[in-house]
Amino acid sequence: MTPALPTALHVELRKLTASRVIRTTSVMIVVGITVLSAALTWSATTGNEQVIAQLGPLADADGWDLLTGVAAQVTAAGGMLAFGVALSWLIGHEFSDATITGLFALPVSRRTIVSAKLLSHLLWAVLVAVGLTAAIALTGTVLGLGHPTTDVLDSLGRQFVLTVLSALIATPAAWAATLGRGLLPGIATTIGLLVVAQVAVIGGAGAWLPIAAPALWALQPHAVNAVQLALVAVVPAGFAALTLAAWARLQLDR
């Protein structure tokens, strides 16, 4: 017999790479965020006052700082929503496509299968983060923002980490999709997380809220300390454990 987790991971990666939903979401994150960031940067640089008014603390920035700042802002909201939708699909489609019955009575446990789902989501997020960071770097070069300095490379590094963290803090969507037996509860939970994060940032408590801290850190690295950043891990770890437990005890009773 082949080992259970690598086998389940192989199966989940095949499903993920064949998925139209995942392919579309990948394009939306990489191309969508890059195009939006480039357009906003270009508009602000050319003096579009409506855009400048929307940029908040970035209104005075220019060049690479403006581009990477806008990209981080867009990723914080749009990236998390997209990763939450994708994760909701990864879990929820087993119920909506009624393939969940085929995941019982197997020599691979459901706990292992859902672990492979979460791992495949993380691997995909890392690839998307590489693609998005590279696309933003290329965009800055094409826009003629000059050779990236060390500070710019630091900003791009934070953009990569922010993208991966955006995927990780969407993990509650997996638990919600399991409990709700479908995609919509996961998507609704992601939207709820976004609203809570926005309210927390406006209220000044963002650094201590794990779902808001990554975006604050990407934009203002000194506004979030190491403890606050480490607390981010609580969300994926806690909700991954809850999701594994829910799959281990899953019954098709409704």
Place this chain on the structure above:
Amino acid sequence: MTDRLAVHGLVRAFGTDAGVLGVDLTVRPGEIHALVGLNGAGKTTLMRMVLGMLRPTAGDCRINGRQLAHLAADDWARVGHLVEHPFAYPDLTVRTNLLLAARLRRIPTAHATRLVEQALIELDLTRYAEVTARRLSQGNRQRLGIAAALQHRPDLIVLDEPTNALDPAGVILLRNVLSGRADDGAGILVSSHHLDEVARIAHRISVVNRGRLIGTLDPAATDLERAFFALVYDDEQDHPR
């Protein structure tokens, strides 16, 4: 020889009058045991409990002599099932769907690939091998689900309404495949609404009504329909709703 499946006093009620309310049954090696009953009689609930999809509130269920709760990965690798919906991912081709189903039985890729090719031939799916499940007709999706349940040569096979959506050629194909598997020693539990169909392949026919086995039918009998409805009618008279 140990029964492929042995169920004693299995209970999982939904309200006072639905679910499974105490069932005993066995499936021996080489035997096709058919469950027949009206919609909502409890056939699918019973199969779900046998496959671990629902936990019984009472009773005992053993596969190849081992209690369900104590089954190891090796034991589950010898089970094949199709309950309610075919195991078919819409974005994947027929071949890939079968390959992943085999891999989930923890079969190495090279061996799984050979099993898939055999299954494509056995269920007459070769011409659809590179077609995505999304584009298959309902009948061919059902064939795909049956192939996924049988390709790894399980010795306990559990099929819920496997003839659903199959055309007459598919029904005959399934009948031949199941008879062949039983001849090879597999135990098969199959539910169906089609009494004539069941009579052609089953060694035993049990009638389910309102969560209980209320009797058996002789597969060789001439008027199964009359015998079936007589059993159900008597049970309804004995247990008015």
